[in-house]
Amino acid sequence: MNIRSLTAPNPGPFTLDGTRTYLVGDRAVIDPGPAIESHIDAIRAALPQLDTILITHRHGDHAPAAIPLKAATGARVLAPRNVLDDSVVDTRVHGGEVLALDDGTLEVIATPGHTNEHVCYLTNDGDLFTGDTILGSGTTAIFPPDGHMGDYLRSLETLRARTPRRIFPAHGPIRDDAVALIDEYLAHRRERERQVLDAIAAGDANVAAMRARIYPELDPRLAHAAEIQLTAHLIKLVEEGRAPAALLDR
Ligand SMILES: [Zn+2]
Numbered sequence: 659m660n661i662r663s664l665t666a667p668n669p670g671p672f673t674l675d676g677t678r679t680y681l682v683g684d685r686a687v688i689d690p691g692p693a694i695e696s697h698i699d700a701i702r703a704a705l706p707q708l709d710t711i712l713i714t715h716r717h718g719d720h721a722p723a724a725i726p727l728k729a730a731t732g733a734r735v736l737a738p739r740n741v742l743d744d745s746v747v748d749t750r751v752h753g754g755e756v757l758a759l760d761d762g763t764l765e766v767i768a769t770p771g772h773t774n775e776h777v778c779y780l781t782n783d784g785d786l787f788t789g790d791t792i793l794g795s796g797t798t799a800i801f802p803p804d805g806h807m808g809d810y811l812r813s814l815e816t817l818r819a820r821t822p823r824r825i826f827p828a829h830g831p832i833r834d835d836a837v838a839l840i841d842e843y844l845a846h847r848r849e850r851e852r853q854v855l856d857a858i859a860a861g862d863a864n865v866a867a868m869r870a871r872i873y874p875e876l877d878p879r880l881a882h883a884a885e886i887q888l889t890a891h892l893i894k895l896v897e898e899g900r901a902p903a904a905l906l907d908r
Pocket residue numbers: 715717772790
């Protein structure tokens with residue numbers, strides 16, 4: 659399928675160079691992005707026949723432009739639960755659906771983890787639109803309780819099992835090394851989990867102590883975000899009976 663991208667003018671620490679909106683074929687857009695007028699105008703100019711708007715998850719840098727785009731074009735909106743309001747979304751997707759587009763098909767794959775409702779879209783050519791489940795550079799933030807590390811790792815395994823060809827992330831560059839990138843993501847989380855287990859074995863009594871051990875030279879402004887990632891790992895280990903729940907109380 660013919661895939662083009664437009665980057666929204668919303669760069670930042672979590673959005674990298676901005677949200678990447680994908681134009682798939684001549685009629686569909688994936689993650690239209692934030693409701694910024696110049697970005698919406700660029701989507702309309704690039705896709706004069708737009709009739710399908712697909713969304714990966716509810717975050718404000720992915721979904722809101724669907725509202726003005728639908729109002730202007732009458733395009734149908736397909737999105738998982740929790741995304742926008744029922745007056746905007748025509749069809750709720752759950753995973754397993756195969757959608758016909760103008761020059762191919764897109765399968766919906768449920769990928770909870772970054773958020774509970776997150777879905778990815780896989781073309782019949784093996785091109786995978788990963789939203790925030792896999793980024794083109796760096797790692798994905800998991801913020802519990804909506805974000806869930808156990809679900810996230812299972813979702814990465816689900817995507818790997820489909821042996822995608824290319825990854826089209828919502829942030830960062832397009833990747834031709836899809837399976838290798840997923841393997842890197844899995845290895846990174848397994849390594850972090852091992853560090854958390856080592857910190858527990860060494861007697862760290864709370865997440866702040868683990869953060870000081872695991873990220874000794876971290877910019878203090880990032881300390882809170884790092885502790886949330888470690889908490890996400892710890893919740894997974896507690897759920898699996900591999901760490902004491904008391905570590906989460908302190
Ligand atoms: Zn997100």
